[in-house]
Ligand SMILES: NC(=O)C1=CN([C@@H]2O[C@H](COP(=O)(O)OP(=O)(O)OC[C@H]3O[C@@H](n4cnc5c(N)ncnc54)[C@H](O)[C@@H]3O)[C@@H](O)[C@H]2O)C=CC1
């Protein structure tokens with residue numbers, strides 16, 4: 120199941136369990152006070168501002184939240200470099216605080232541009248990537264950005280002497296696999312046959328492996344590079360494009376969405392603010408606990424409930440006037456598979472004329488219909504992670520965002 124593709128050049132398939140982490144337990148972490156909303160001003164603290172951070176993909180859905188969270192909750196920040204192919208105008212509003220915010224328009228596939236951005240940084244948070252499971256980009260382009268781009272970031276750290284690298288990996292590095300094996304309340308050490316064909320999970324798995332294998336390499340100056348990878352499940356929250364697509368689809372269908380996924384197929388989801396917070400915390404603690412955290416992977420998790428993908432979305436779309444029709448899929452699975460295959464064929468036929476990239480394709484159907492939930496406390500044990508936003512807070516913030524969209528949609 121899934122598009123042909125994947126692997127280094129988008130052909131064949133990439134197999135093999137992703138590089139896991141040694142099974143070591145660390146000390147439990149302390150509590151972290153909460154300094155107010157992510158959108159608020161900068162963190163004020165008596166700590167010395169001396170650190171330079173670089174966030175690649177800093178203008179993306181997750182990247183923007185990481186940038187704002189760093190300004191809000193990293194008191195040692197002297198300079199924050201935001202590197203992205205497409206810079207957001209909102210960056211200008213961030214330049215009035217005590218932290219120097221440097222916007223860098225650049226391409227991670229261009230090694231010299233990456234090296235120039237990395238030079239002098241203490242920490243790199245690498246979120247830039249092509250998050251495409253809808254066939255918008257070619258397998259080769261996905262590989263070029265997600266794998267070669269990550270190679271460029273690693274080499275830039277080694278050449279310029281940057282010692283700390285946090286990589287935004289993905290649950291997709293693990294699964295769901297092409298065999299449709301469910302991953303039920305799994306953790307970082309749960310055995311699972313991570314077999315992929317699609318270019319996106321393949322590229323993320325290769326990139327993650329490169330990052331973890333780079334842990335311990337000597338950087339310029341002779342000290343070791345310390346790396347780790349975070350694996351968010353499906354991220355939701357303010358700015359989530361797929362949620363926006365579902366909402367607009369519902370508006371087009373007269374306020375209704377038609378169930379296509381059984382309610383029993385649970386998918387883990389995580390609020391973007393908590394993913395951002397985990398990035399900030401792991402970047403800070405990686406500097407203090409290199410021996411424990413270096414070369415490790417951590418699932419990104421919070422208290423968001425386990426639900427089917429569509430039922431979870433309705434937690435936010437329901438209060439905004441949409442209704443999910445039927446308690447079970449209206450359309451039999453074999454017909455959904457046929458419709459998904461037709462979408463893939465149409466995409467291929469229309470490609471010379473226009474980009475046709477609907478939500479339903481063979482890959483998204485397969486992923487949506489395979490349960491994938493995580494239950495772990497490794498990040499809490501290794502670096503004291505606790506979600507910054509409760510489920511109720513995450514839900515309220517996301518609903519408010521959809522409502523603001525609703526206002527703009529009328
Ligand atoms: N959205 C999700 O549910 C999940 C996302 N992730 C990972 O989180 C990271 C961020 O994902 P999102 O924020 O959802 O995606 P996004 O597409 O909103 O953000 C990605 C950012 O990277 C930038 N970018 C793309 N190609 C680039 C290039 N060649 N050079 C420089 N910048 C480039 C884009 O302009 C964009 O701002 C990705 O690495 C993705 O694999 C992991 C798990 C779940």
Ligand SMILES: C[C@@H](CO)CCC[C@@H](C)[C@H]1CC[C@H]2[C@@H]3[C@H](O)CC4=CC(=O)CC[C@]4(C)[C@H]3CC[C@]12C
Pocket residue numbers: 250252288289290291352353354361379380386428478479480482483484486487
């Ligand atoms: C039956 C289809 C139409 O109704 C299914 C519609 C839902 C899909 C678009 C989503 C179901 C699962 C999502 C993926 C999952 O959350 C894991 C992901 C991790 C990432 O790193 C990037 C995003 C994604 C692949 C996410 C994409 C959208 C779904 C396939």
